[in-house]
Each structure stands twice: as structure tokens, then as C-alpha cells.
Amino acid sequence: MNYWIKIALTSISVALFVLQAGAQTASTALVSGKWFDGKGFKTRTMYSVDGRFVSKRPKNVGKTIDLAGLWVIPPLAEAHNHSIATGVTDWDKKAVSDFIRDGVYYVKIQGNLPISAEDARSLGVNNGSGPDVIFSQGAITASGGHPIGLIENVLLKRGYFPGYTKDTLKDHRYFTIDSEADLEKKWPAIIEMKRDFLKVMLWAADEHDMRAASPKFMFQRALDPKLLPLIVSRSHAAGLRVSAHVTTAADFRIAVESGVDEISHLPYLGSEPISAADAKLAAKKGIVVVTTAKLITWIPKNALPDSERPGVEKAQIANLKMLLDNKVKVAIGSDNTSDTSVAEIEYLRGLNVFNDRTLLKMWTETTPRAIFPDRKIGKLANGYEASFLALEADPLADLMNVKKIKYRFKKGLLLEPAPAGK
Numbered sequence: 001m002n003y004w005i006k007i008a009l010t011s012i013s014v015a016l017f018v019l020q021a022g023a024q025t026a027s028t029a030l031v032s033g034k035w036f037d038g039k040g041f042k043t044r045t046m047y048s049v050d051g052r053f054v055s056k057r058p059k060n061v062g063k064t065i066d067l068a069g070l071w072v073i074p075p076l077a078e079a080h081n082h083s084i085a086t087g088v089t090d091w092d093k094k095a096v097s098d099f100i101r102d103g104v105y106y107v108k109i110q111g112n113l114p115i116s117a118e119d120a121r122s123l124g125v126n127n128g129s130g131p132d133v134i135f136s137q138g139a140i141t142a143s144g145g146h147p148i149g150l151i152e153n154v155l156l157k158r159g160y161f162p163g164y165t166k167d168t169l170k171d172h173r174y175f176t177i178d179s180e181a182d183l184e185k186k187w188p189a190i191i192e193m194k195r196d197f198l199k200v201m202l203w204a205a206d207e208h209d210m211r212a213a214s215p216k217f218m219f220q221r222a223l224d225p226k227l228l229p230l231i232v233s234r235s236h237a238a239g240l241r242v243s244a245h246v247t248t249a250a251d252f253r254i255a256v257e258s259g260v261d262e263i264s265h266l267p268y269l270g271s272e273p274i275s276a277a278d279a280k281l282a283a284k285k286g287i288v289v290v291t292t293a294k295l296i297t298w299i300p301k302n303a304l305p306d307s308e309r310p311g312v313e314k315a316q317i318a319n320l321k322m323l324l325d326n327k328v329k330v331a332i333g334s335d336n337t338s339d340t341s342v343a344e345i346e347y348l349r350g351l352n353v354f355n356d357r358t359l360l361k362m363w364t365e366t367t368p369r370a371i372f373p374d375r376k377i378g379k380l381a382n383g384y385e386a387s388f389l390a391l392e393a394d395p396l397a398d399l400m401n402v403k404k405i406k407y408r409f410k411k412g413l414l415l416e417p418a419p420a421g422k
């Protein structure tokens with residue numbers, strides 16, 4: 001080949017390579033669009049540079065996305081689910097795509113069949129275009145405690161956890177700790193199992209000793225509350241935040257006093273509401289409370305008899321008001337494997353405690369930051385991760401307009417093709 005043609009071809013391929021490399025890191029102009037600022041929507045142009053928002057026009061703009069006529073909000077988040085990592089790949093993959101379909105980019109899995117980071121990525125999680133997910137792996141409970149009954153009598157029988165038996169799920173999908181000696185013995189295995197946070201179980205913990213001794217309360221009991229502060233301090237020393245399952249206002253109080261970082265439910269048993277003193281202490285300690293309010297509509301009758309439901313719903317409304325009045329951080333979570341948090345929000349709206357703006361902020365700001373406290377997310381501003389949903393209708397006119405997603409943009413990437421809407 002002629003020398004000069006060779007040189008020319010080489011420069012063309014170098015130029016092509018530069019173009020390609022440039023396309024990956026090029027900045028994107030996000031023109032027009034009405035952007036949520038925490039209060040309302042303002043029309044402006046933003047830029048995404050290396051996956052971060054920039055408000056000033058950068059030197060080179062590789063691509064332009066026209067957001068005219070669209071409402072731009074930060075992505076949604078789900079702080080309590082168990083839909084990913086059941087060990088059944090098809091179910092898990094469906095859950096992953098449902099989250100992206102619904103614009104839920106940040107997910108907290110509060111108890112799962114332990115999974116490696118590599119296996120999680122192969123399901124489509126934490127890979128850039130899928131949801132960003134943290135896993136608690138197995139939960140910490142007591143012998144005969146929640147959620148062992150659910151795991152052994154429901155989930156295992158339905159085909160979750162393929163290849164596992166009751167015996168191999170013990171001290172794997174859940175750990176039992178009944179004493180300080182157990183804690184000492186099992187702690188290394190708990191830590192060795194790479195987990196993003198620690199999930200601990202309480203169940204009417206003020207009645208712990210009575211429930212632990214009575215077969216009547218099999219699976220409706222959990223950790224000895226005396227062990228909880230010890231578990232929390234070991235967990236914090238290992239750099240793990242602690243999320244506590246609670247059933248009653250007494251559990252809430254014990255969890256707050258024991259120094260957990262998050263309470264993963266509103267109390268859903270008993271009609272005693274959370275006290276003002278406990279709410280104030282939770283706010284002071286920066287503890288996050290996850291709603292899981294819709295849960296009372298599908299919880300089985302043996303755990304919540306019909307006669308107790310009206311009282312529980314009343315307490316739920318009082319509890320949400322108490323948390324709101326005392327400025328406790330409230331995160332949105334469904335605890336429902338067939339939900340992504342959208343149905344939870346619909347239920348919360350029906351309780352008429354929060355207005356749509358407050359719910360939108362809880363869903364797009366408080367919840368993402370509760371899941372990933374070290375990331376700059378939840379705000380459409382300079383320096384924050386360039387992730388958003390562009391909606392075809394105003395979510396402040398009707399919050400359920402969050403279902404009308406036109407574009408999903410994540411850390412500088414337009415997620416295409418957009419998954420089919422609901």
C-alpha cells in the first residue's frame with residue numbers, strides 16, 4: 001500500500017477512535033424542560049459533564065436532549081424491598097427491570113439470600129444502567145424469631161432459595177443470636193458475608209422474655225433487646241449502618257434508644273402510637289424511618305387480626321403526623337416484592353398526612369440519601385450526579401404523573417431503549 005494512503009488511513013482511524021472516546025465522555029446539553037428545585041418547577045438548561053450536573057455551558061457539548069414540555073425530577077427510590085436476590089434469576093431480573101421502568105434508581109434490599117457483588121452485577125444491578133442497590137444479606141434474629149417462619153413455611157415452599165434447605169438457610173439467609181456468647185461466636189461469619197448494612201429484627205421486644213419462653217409466640221418474637229446495643233456497636237465499629245425491623249411502638253423506642261440508624265417500618269401491630277419523646281430522640285439522632293404503610297393491607301390475619309386493623313390504621317396516621325411534626329427523616333419503602341414503591345406512595349397519599357410536594361421530596365430526596373448517605377444525589381443542582389426522570393405531566397398537579405416517564409437519564413447516560421411503561 002502506498003505510504004501516504006497508509007498514513008491517511010491511520011489518521012482516519014485515530015480520528016474515529018478519538019470521536020468514539022469523545023462520545024462516551026462528551027457533555028450533554030439538557031435544554032429547556034421544567035426542573036424541580038424542591039419547591040416548584042423552573043424552566044432552564046442544564047448540562048451533564050462526566051456524569052455530574054453543571055449549570056454553566058461547558059466548552060464542548062457533544063449531544064443535546066430537548067426536554068421542552070417535560071417536568072424534570074430526581075429519580076425515585078425504594079428503601080425497603082426483598083425483590084432482588086431470592087436466588088431465582090428470572091424473578092430477580094424482572095424486579096431489576098421493573099425498578100428502571102418505574103424510574104426507581106436507588107434500592108435498599110432489607111434481607112436477601114446472600115449474593116456476591118459479581119452475581120448482583122450479572123442480574124443487572126450496580127452496572128451503570130440498572131438500579132443502584134444495597135443488600136443487607138441475611139437478617140439477625142433469635143431462635144424461633146421473625147422472619148424464620150416466613151422463610152421456612154412460605155418462601156422456601158414457593159421455590160425461592162433453590163438448592164437450599166431449612167438447615168442451610170440457617171445462619172445464612174438469617175442468623176440466630178440468643179446470647180452474648182452467640183454474638184461472640186457468630187459475629188465473624190456475619191462480618192465475613194459481604195453486606196452493605198446490617199438488618200436486625202425486633203418483635204414486641206418489651207415482651208421478649210415471655211415470648212421467647214412460649215411456643216404460642218413461635219416466629220412472632222425476635223432479638224433480646226439487651227443484645228441490640230451490643231450488636232449496634234459492633235456493627236458501627238465494622239462500618240455498617242443498622243436497620244431495625246419493628247412491630248410496635250415499644251420496639252420503636254427500644255430501637256431508637258439502642259442507637260440504630262434506621263427503623264425499617266412504621267409500627268404495624270398494636271394501637272399504641274409512637275410517643276413525642278421517642279420521635280424527638282429519633283430526629284435528634286438523625287434516624288430514618290421507612291414507611292411500609294401499605295403493608296397492613298396484606299399482612300396475614302394470624303399476625304394482625306381484622307378486629308385490630310382500624311386501631312392500627314389510626315395509629316399509623318398518628319405516627320406519620322408525629323414523625324412529620326418532629327422533623328424525623330421519613331423514607332419511602334414498600335416491603336412488597338410486587339411493588340417498586342409506587343403503590344406505597346399511592347397508599348400514603350390516601351392517608352392524607354402529607355401533601356404531594358412533601359411526598360415527592362421524601363421519595364426523590366430523603367429516600368435516595370437514606371440509602372446512599374455519601375453520594376450527591378436527590379437534587380438537580382451543580383455537582384450532583386446527573387440523573388433524572390423527565391415526565392410528560394406535572395407531578396405537583398397529580399403525584400401519580402410520575403408514571404408518565406418520557407426519559408430516564410442516569411449519571412450522564414440516557415437509558416435506551418426506554419422500558420415499556422406500566
Ligand SMILES: [Zn+2]
Nearest residue numbers: 080082110335
Ligand atoms: Zn421487609
